[in-house]
Amino acid sequence: MKEIKIYDSTLRDGAQAQGISFTVEDKLKITEAVDRLGISYIEAGNPGSNPKDLEFFQRVKKLKLKNVKVVAFGSTRRTNIKVEDDANVKSLLTADTEAVAIFGKSWDFHVYEVLRTTLDENLRMIYDTVEFFTKLGKEVIFDAEHFFDGYKANPEYAMKTIYTAIEAGASTVCLCDTNGGTFPNEISEITSYVVKNVRVPVGIHCHNDNGMAVANSILAVQAGATQVQGTINGIGERCGNANLCTIIPNLQIKANYKCIPDECMKSLTSIARYISEIANVIHNEKDPYVGGSAFAHKGGMHIDAVFKNPISFEHINPELVGNKRVILMSEVAGRSTILKKIHEVDPTIGKDSPEAKKIIDRLKELEHEGYQYEGAESSFELVIRKILGKYQPFFNLNQFKVIVGEPTIGEFNSSAMIKIRVGDQVEITAAEGCGPVNALDNALRKALERFYPEIKQMKLTDYKVRVLDSEAATAAKVRVLIESTDGKDMWTTIGVSTDIIEASWKALVDSVEYKLIKDKNGNNNIKNHVNENAENKH
Amino acid sequence: MKEIKIYDSTLRDGAQAQGISFTVEDKLKITEAVDRLGISYIEAGNPGSNPKDLEFFQRVKKLKLKNVKVVAFGSTRRTNIKVEDDANVKSLLTADTEAVAIFGKSWDFHVYEVLRTTLDENLRMIYDTVEFFTKLGKEVIFDAEHFFDGYKANPEYAMKTIYTAIEAGASTVCLCDTNGGTFPNEISEITSYVVKNVRVPVGIHCHNDNGMAVANSILAVQAGATQVQGTINGIGERCGNANLCTIIPNLQIKANYKCIPDECMKSLTSIARYISEIANVIHNEKDPYVGGSAFAHKGGMHIDAVFKNPISFEHINPELVGNKRVILMSEVAGRSTILKKIHEVDPTIGKDSPEAKKIIDRLKELEHEGYQYEGAESSFELVIRKILGKYQPFFNLNQFKVIVGEPTIGEFNSSAMIKIRVGDQVEITAAEGCGPVNALDNALRKALERFYPEIKQMKLTDYKVRVLDSEAATAAKVRVLIESTDGKDMWTTIGVSTDIIEASWKALVDSVEYKLIKDKNGNNNIKNHVNENAENKH
Structure with missing residues (x-):
């Protein structure tokens, strides 16, 4: 079982997402949650850019963290100045962290067009900055920004940027698909080449602009990368970063890799939801593993099969990630699912009885008006009671x-x-x-x-x-x-x-x-909408 | 340039999603929209299962569709009866479509545990059903349900199921990752094997339970599949189906495949949004290509670089898919972005002036209270006006x-x-x-x-x-x-x-x-929040 270091950037790259704005309190809560999940690193911004970040780095030291190492993040020095004179570099020191992540340009186009300097000066910027922090005894992770685009344009120069960082003492080089447009076959091939040619651990950092950030991260790991950068729930700039809540169970439950302590896996769903709450974003219920719909069954045939054996329509046992199976109530749920609900109120109602028909018709009508009982089973129980005459208004x-x-x-x-x-x-x-x-x-x-x-x-x-x-x-x-x-x-x-x-x-x-x-019925009719009959045969 | 047939299942697999309930009107509107996008097939349920579907198939014939072929969908016959006696098979005929999709079991486990029949009877069910429709002159697409799980468990039997369908006349066999748990390397390898061993076109149908449905579809195409099944915006049961709005531009803009007429690509974003509206789901703004955040820039450094050259942080030109670049207003946007907005009101305000500081401080304060101006630039302009004294209440x-x-x-x-x-x-x-x-x-x-x-x-x-x-x-x-x-x-x-x-x-x-x-200012101060200065150098 190969060990993978998970590197969370929710506080840094995540904060670049549209709609996200963390307070210092939020950042501390997220750090503790990421620690509870057993993640190895958390990247938390630059104390120099923002007084909020400075306060965070001071207060985070007082937390008792068990698993996670806090990383400060900044760029290589500016062009044509000494590294020790660079305000941004100096400000990184005020974070007083054991590890720093330094990002530098690996795409020649960016050197010309954005930095507007020479290829050689960019290499010196990488060397000077990495060496500066290494000499201070810090663990330095070099983030090779736009590495894949750079490699495709000028492979020799892209490789030079990471060789330079390693020579200057970087302990890990992380290959970044910053624009998120690289295809899986390219990620495999290029990562494989890098892993064969460097002597330090290689990381992968993907964005989701082509919808393939998770697969790209997995393929990079299969090609030899041992650090995976991403964010909780994939929050991040534009289409987001690689979603760690998908990558971790993919690697640990379905492939033979070790990302977090086994006992932490069951808290994945609750921590993912908790961080959505803190970030104040709507939790994506369709998200793999941690979404509310991830193990929700609606089609009648699927529901029947899951009752026979859950493996038939579930790729893992939802309990492994602290999630649960949901059987949905809807017009396509099939008569048998609706009947189960009716039987909770009155077990004598037959499948083809006029009462059952009346309830199904009423359900369709209400759904047409905009009602949706999938998340509101209690209201649906009241509908059934009203039709069956088992309802007396309390007021x-x-x-x-x-x-x-x-x-x-x-x-x-x-x-x-x-x-x-x-x-x-x-x-x-x-x-x-x-x-x-x-x-x-x-x-x-x-x-x-x-x-x-x-x-x-x-x-x-x-x-x-x-x-x-x-x-x-x-x-x-x-x-x-x-x-x-x-x-x-x-x-x-x-x-x-x-x-x-x-x-x-x-x-x-x-x-x-x-x-x-x-209360009147002594709780007899109250059932959780998670079906308890479907045994977990996973 | 290799041609790929896009096969949309929004009306069938999409309708299995939590929270989705289409009316007949909705289904007709979606069919027209999918046709406008130039997609080849649309799968639209079974007229036998539901009176709504029967009405749909009658009314869809009156639409003037240019590109899309309507497909009725159903399963193989039941065990141990004659195909011509199967109610479900007969009901498919009432749809009166040129093409039908027949799904059958390719995983031996499902044959035993769900169908509860023999492996041989399942093969006969496939043969009889495909032959029945072929003899009636219909184009038959055979959906090999759970093909990948089946192949991993019993490759010989899984292959037998598709050989049987082909022998009975299927014009296409579609390999389904029904539980959505297969890894990209497995998809590549297995699809490649199938393509080499059959003489009809091969399709791919992926679900997103491991977050890799898009990548899996792309890899299957690279392995030789020529039909891609999916849904608009990836709506579908559990974590959804492969998202066609990501797959189409991935293949057509970024790789050398032809999926839809070139002139349709610009309508991708508007059609995706339109279908979210009809389905009454919140459009996922983080979605690749068609999300409102897909080309949104928030970090100060990224914004500066995009102003220099958009290629620096955009993997494609957003106009190609009818989307647009967005520059976000927020506390991390950087002083220069906020200053641009201030200059729309008063071009004389200096970058380090007390007014600029006051506005930035007020922005942080308001964001803390829960305001977010990223989507409400007009309210932010009023905040600026109030601070600069350029505001007089109208009432x-x-x-x-x-x-x-x-x-x-x-x-x-x-x-x-x-x-x-x-x-x-x-x-x-x-x-x-x-x-x-x-x-x-x-x-x-x-x-x-x-x-x-x-x-x-x-x-x-x-x-x-x-x-x-x-x-x-x-x-x-x-x-x-x-x-x-x-x-x-x-x-x-x-x-x-x-x-x-x-x-x-x-x-x-x-x-x-x-x-x-x-109106008072003759529209001078009204700017769209899309920056017009960043030229499109893509």
Whole structure:
């Protein structure tokens, strides 16, 4: 089993991504998460370029990191000055890290067109800068920027740049496909050539502009590279960097390489999601291994086969990476999947019964209106109950009114009045909130607590808004998903309307009713949507 | 230049994706779009499984398609019955298409475990079904399901399944990596072996469970495959199918293959976006070639280099695929990028002036609050104007009140009252709408029209809501982006608040003010955020 050093650049190359802006706190949290995942290196910017980075390097020293080595990142010295006079080089020292990554130009075109200097001066810049840090006793990783484009244009010069870095003491040379356009066969061939001709470890750094960053990284490893640079979830400039959350399990679970401690692999999905949260980006649910859809089955035939044996439509056991199998509820799910859900409410309903048909028809109708129960099984259970007559409303709405005003008076700008009826008793009350939905949520719970004290156990944990037909602008239809918990269970409900308040109201009502039915039935009908019958035969 | 047949399965495999549900109208629109892109085949489900598909096949015949051939899709006959008695096989005939795709099992494990029959019976099922359609004069594409997993487990049997299909008359055999777990080196080797041993064209059908579907498809083509199956934007079950929007330009722009007519390539980005809209999924802005970030530059050094020569950080000229270069405004954009934006408002501001510093500091502050000007340059221009004293409010808000009520009285459930002041005149008015934001938008425009009739030219074209810290549930902070147009220009503005109404209000006000400043200044200060100075030297 060959060991691969994983080198994370989420804090540096990741921060170049559209929509990403890390605070110092964010950067520290990401460093700890990357450490927990057992990654070898984390690259964290240049303390000279930014006061935020300086603060980070000071505070990161106080963290107790077990696996990860923090790397400061900077360029070779500027043209025609002494390395010790270069402000950027000096600022790298203030990071006070054991290792530094120095990037230099390996493509002659960039030397002429961007640096606007001579090929020889560029070699001297590489030599001087690498030597400067080596002499200070630091581990120096040389990032050969645009190495593959450079090699294709002028192989002799590209090789000279890395030979120069090695001569000056670089401990690793990393071949970068900076523009992300190189093809897999080229990556294989060129990496293989470099590995045969240098005496230090070779790294690979790919970008995803041709959609092949992961494959390119894998092929480079198969050609002899032993360091892989990338980012968590592939965040990075343009189309992103090579996605470490795909590369690590590809190499470690499916090929014979060791990237991280085995016991860390199970935390891959949760750490990937955690970093999406910190980066404040929507987690890509289609991502291999760590996406919510990665092991989701929707087609009826596929679902049947997975019930027989999960290997039939899963390339690995999702538990290995801390993910899970999901069986989706939808009109193409097939009658048998919908029937399983119906049987959770009433096991006596036959497959071809008029009730089953009615439910399937209603599902199609609701999906047409914009409902999607794949992520909101609890609302779908309520639909089934209503059709089967197994539903009794816990309360009736007489009316509500929400008022939002500017300027704000006091702490909140929104207030909601609500009047409900439970049996023959009427409750009218009001509450304030940050925004209209929060005010309405507070008012509804306040009104119900007298009748159903168990409502106090429950709280909303997530609230999502999706605009369905955004071309209609402020009159567009929206889909609201609300995730709730009472400490024991977690459930998700849905509402759709052209009005965000109404959509939120529908999801709120479903959430409360689901909680009340659940408690009344002693939790009998509450099933996680992950199917427990499909054994893990992987 | 070798010709590659592109085979789109957006309507069939794409419909298996989590969150996708196509109407017949959607399917017809997608067929027309795929035809406009010059793709050779489109696979469109089974008329027998679903009345929606039956309607589709009837209506698609009335479309005037120039390039694309419509294919009906179904499985081999069931075990131990005559092919002519199989309901699924018969239903395929009702599609009345020139070509059909028949999938059959190539992995012995699936024959035993899922079909629960013998290896010989599976071969007969393949033979009978392919022969049945061939005899009717149809072009038959045989999809060898799980071919690669099958080949690795039992190469002899996997090969037998495709030999059988060819013997029965299949015009193409397509090798499927159904579980998406095969490595690129395996794809190359196995495809190469098949191509050498069969006499009909070979296709490739990859899934993205290991993040390498695009590379695997490219490598299969380099190994001799001449048909590539995939979907637009890679939508599909689990992690999706091979993304045709990446594969087509990879092969045609960067390698020496012909996939679609040259004149269609420029419509790739707009068709990809159009299909995301129809499928009602968020377009992945990080997608190669067709994503909004695919040619977006944020790091200061990269921006400088792209200004010198775009080749330095772009692997192709974005115009080739109908996309464009974007220079992002952010704290890491570098002083020079922000200065360019400042100079659009006032060309006399120096790079180290206190005004420039003040603007950069304010930008960092606002980004910290949750603002992000990368997609909302118009709001950023207003920030600059306010700091430079080049801003005079067009109106002052005295107050607004929005009321949302249930049950709805009349057509709308929301109404807004607004009171504004323009100079020494006060206007108070009210309007209704679908939801509170729409009501407020209508009221604001109504109040302003008396003073600024040009407001009538403008309309909102997009409205996006992003929940920033969704764990705070209904009290979460939201970011609202509003896109507006007056027929001549298009601009985007932003608002952030814990209250969706307040966030929307901020974005609405910016949008109106931007329009008024733009008209007052005769459009002088309005620049598209795509930089026009960077020449296209690609």
